[in-house]
Amino acid sequence: MRLSFVLPIVFFASLAALFGVYLYQIGPGGKDIKQIPSVLIDKELPAFKLPPIVGRKDGLNTADLKGKAALVNVFASWCPPCRTEHPGLMLLAKEGFTLYGINYKDKPEDALEFLATLGDPFKRIGADLKGRAAIEWGVYGYPESFIIDRSGRIRYKHIGPIMPRDLEMTIRPLLEKFSK
Amino acid sequence: MKTLAILMVLLCAFTFVGPAIAVEPHEILKDSVLEARAREISKVLRCLVCQNQSIDDSNAGLARDLRLIVRERLTAGDSDDAVIQFVTKRYGDFVLLKPPFKSSTYLLWGGPAAFLLFGFGALIVAFRRRRAAQPFDTAPLTDDEIRRLENLSSGDQGGAS
Structure with missing residues (x-):
């Protein structure tokens, strides 16, 4: 067969295959292209310093996070998916994992009520009233969770609520891995 | 007729109103x-x-916070590039509406031009081949056909000369 006949067919077949692969990746159960991969993965923890929620005594800053693998969760009482994932966070805390909270643009009384009603899985919570710390962490949707290792690096970012499946498949295994 | 003209002008005037700006008055720098x-x-x-x-266009809370950060950095004396870098360091290149030209995006930027060149190349090759090939690659006329053709062209059959 002549080359000029075969070449276009091969060319278009390979293009179609390439498009097919990408389409398959975003297909049902595939990756969500709206999720933006974090550039902070494997980087040092961002510098931030947050006061406690008014009425508490903890607060959260970069130094608090060092030395232990942990999950850092950005949440707000006004965020429905945050309520959805909360039982999962409670479970992780019960299992002995360390969790820290960044309370994003919340009214203190609302945040306190949220924790009183649904439980408090966090070792420390910082109140990010202006949303500046969230920007340091590259947060753009709520909730978001970060897994950090003991050397003080961000190792994984989860965007959106941690559903039971996420908890079993990625979050808990990663926390276990970095806790070792 | 005159009212219609005025209406048309007004209509055109309103069509060129730009999109609403999200920047709020208190955000604007002096x-x-x-x-x-x-x-x-x-x-x-x-x-x-x-x-x-x-x-600049968005009313989302995060967009507002970023607008304020941009203004803060500028007031603090940062260059335009430094401000943009401040944001990309936290949110990655995706935050830029126009992707930067760097090794991971060569294909993205160069792709269309490469396709165009490839297309032109293929066209030129095809034209060259066609010109080089025999213009009429058909069987020669038989003796009978030649005789009939000669009869026709000699005008004996009563056709117009």
Whole structure:
């Protein structure tokens, strides 16, 4: 067969295959292209310093996070998916994992009520009233969770609520891995 | 007729009204030069919540926070590039509405031109081949056909000469 006949067919077949692969990746159960991969993965923890929620005594800053693998969760009482994932966070805390909270643009009384009603899985919570710390962490949707290792690096970012499946498949295994 | 003309003019005037600006009055800097720079920077930064609007156009809370950060950095004396870098360091290249030209995006930027060149190349090759090939690659006329053709062209059959 002549080359000029075969070449276009091969060319278009390979293009179609390439498009097919990408389409398959975003297909049902595939990756969500709206999720933006974090550039902070494997980087040092961002510098931030947050006061406690008014009425508490903890607060959260970069130094608090060092030395232990942990999950850092950005949440707000006004965020429905945050309520959805909360039982999962409670479970992780019960299992002995360390969790820290960044309370994003919340009214203190609302945040306190949220924790009183649904439980408090966090070792420390910082109140990010202006949303500046969230920007340091590259947060753009709520909730978001970060897994950090003991050397003080961000190792994984989860965007959106941690559903039971996420908890079993990625979050808990990663926390276990970095806790070792 | 005159009222119609006026109506048309008015209609045209309203069509050219730009999109509403999301920047709120209290955000605007007193220094108009800095403010102009802030507006230009805000136009190239993507709002990550809506994803297809710049932070200059978006009303989302995060877009507002980023607009304020842009203005803060400028007031603190940062260059335009430094401000943009501040944001990309936290949100990645995706925050830029126009992807940067670097090794991971060569294919993205060069792809269309490469395809065009490839197409032209293929066209030129095809034309050359066609010209080089025998113009008429058909069987020669038989003796009988030649005789009939000669009869026709000699005009004996009563056709117009």
